[in-house]
Amino acid sequence: MKDFRRCLERQERETNERNRRADEINELQRQVDEQVVIAVALQDEENQGRGRGSQVGRRRNVDRHRHSWGKNLLEDYFIPTSLYSDVDFRRRFRMQPHLFNKVMHDICNYDAYFVQKCDATGVLGLLQEQNLTAVI
Template sequence: MLAAAVCMLNQSRQHRRPCAPNVDRRRKSRGKNLLEDYFIPNSLYPAHKFRERYRMQPHLFQKIMHDICNYDTYFIQKHDAVGVLGLIPEQKLTAALLMLAYEASAKQMDEIARMRKSTILECLVRFCDAVENLYTREYLRKPTSRDLQRLLQKAEARGFPGMIGSIDCMHWQWKNCPTAWQGEYGNRKGKKSIILEAVASFDCWVWHAFFGVARSQNDLNVFSQSPVFDEVL
């Protein structure tokens, strides 16, 4: 995730026009509107609309924003070199989250958050870096003995003794697949995709993810290549 974001930022810098006009995006008024829409008491859109837009509950967004602002002061609102008040944290996190959740482009985020492309991509890179460093130990780990015992008990109570979760594969469409790789990453529907294998428990916690399998393969072939049971074997 972080590598892809850095690549997008580098491409933006390579194609930046040296004399591009500075557009007044009225970012202050857009930040005010964003707060009124979602982030203040009695906001325009209720909590269930926030959940639809951001793919998370408001309290989770607030926790992530608090953690990331403490980790990286880039996301904190501050004055720029000429004394103008900059973007609020909600604008920066909204741009990064919507790009990740909806595969939106930086141009689309410009209209929503009123930020230039290079700023949006920098927000995305810094957001991915912060999430990776803040939450890896808690959320990107293997299950402990305590976790396994809890999952086994829950599955047994539901009539599935010995099961810790469900394993499945899906094709992740790759719209910008390089031309040289298109033959390798074509699926049976003629589109370019990468296969993702994941194991998830009843509480939607992902315990295993194996990403990057090429060609049109079925779940069993992917299963034989993945490291999900390497330690057991």
């Protein structure tokens, strides 16, 4: 019986020792993981410090003549002496001009995406009417 008890005690000591070693290994692995995460975060922070901006080999911004397209759209449909009549407007947009203006006003109040703003280069973006006609 004593031999059996000693055997059980020895197994328990060995199990405790294995568990202690496993805990030490897990703690060391956790510390290494933390250091790796910190190193990756620092590397990302350094890379983000450099903005994309103008870089050698990058293409220039293409002027898509948005301003003239917006001017043409306003002259064609939205000014009092427009090129096309209300019938033409209804045929193209499938709604009356006053309804289009109401929808445009409500959407611009709801979502700032549709409001004309400057882009990162300082160039004015699309008109509200251009944004809404693109959606329609």
